[in-house]
Amino acid sequence: MVNSNKNVDFDDPLSLSDIEYKNLTGFTRTQHDNVLSYIPASALKTSINRSPRCAIACLLMKLRLGVSNSVRASMLGIDNKRKVTDIIHSTSAALIKYFVPHYLGLAHINREEIIKKHTSSIATRLLTENRNPSDGCCHNYRLYSLCLWSIFSDNSNNDASILKHIMINNYDDILQWVEENDIMILDRGFRDSLGVLKSLGIDVAMPSFFGPKQNQSDVQDANNSRFVTILRWVVESVNARIKRFKWFNQVIPNSSLPSVQDFICIVAALLNCFHVSMVTPSPNDDETIRRMNS
DSSP states (O other): OOOOOOSSOSSSTTTOOHHHHHHHHSSOHHHHHHHHTTSOTTTSOOOSSOOHHHHHHHHHHHHHHOOOHHHHHHHHTOSOHHHHHHHHHHHHHHHHHHTGGGTSSGGGSOHHHHHHHSOOHHHHHHHHTTOOGGGTSOGGGOOOOOOOOOOOOOSSSOHHHHHHHHHHTTGGGGGGTOOTTOEEEOOGGGGGGHHHHHHTTOEEEOOOOOOTTOOSOOHHHHHHHHHHHHHTHHHHHHHHHHHTSGGGGSOOOGGGGGGHHHHHHHHHHHHHHHSOOSOOOOTTHHHHHHHHHO
């Protein structure tokens, strides 16, 4: 029997509206139903403290609101904050095992779908039109693919070293996914990985650097840098979506560090599942390309 002494009751279909669901967890009731459909009953069992629906809501409230276990215990009618911790651990494990693989990682989506649904015409045309094939840029005007990872850097593992590790060790079978002459859009923080990428036949679009005694870019280098800037907005937009979950936008206590990877994978998979693509055709694309090339 599930505890009925709750201030917030996710089990009562009449208790919360979709707006309240989204305010508390970031997702609607229907989207919760979708997530629950992936979790077998044996992975999240009903107990006196919570149902599977309440367990998932408890985890998402933690990430969405950034509130403490004590606060969520009061909201959900759980008499001990340690029970909330147990709920978080079991729910995270269930989502990582049964839900996340369907919506995160290179195995969940194929290359053709990325090119068709998640590559903008602006990106393709700016990086491939009017280029000399001999310069290594997308021979035959082939489409490019942009690969993104969620990574955490420290003083010894920066962006470039992490990317080199991924490519050299074929992490997640990435070398079976990318092809020669693909273009990766990167910022200057990845500059030390250029040698590895080029040795694999992968071209790079990156803002230019000043040469010796140079204090201003020439016209072509400046334009190429602007091309990268106008295309990299999607990276910052993805980061902004993640930071809507306030737990990621605050100081994370040391005790929670072992859970960071699982939490960000869960949120990323949920966003991939339910949010619309950021890349959509626009009637202004031709004008944007004309102005960028002028």
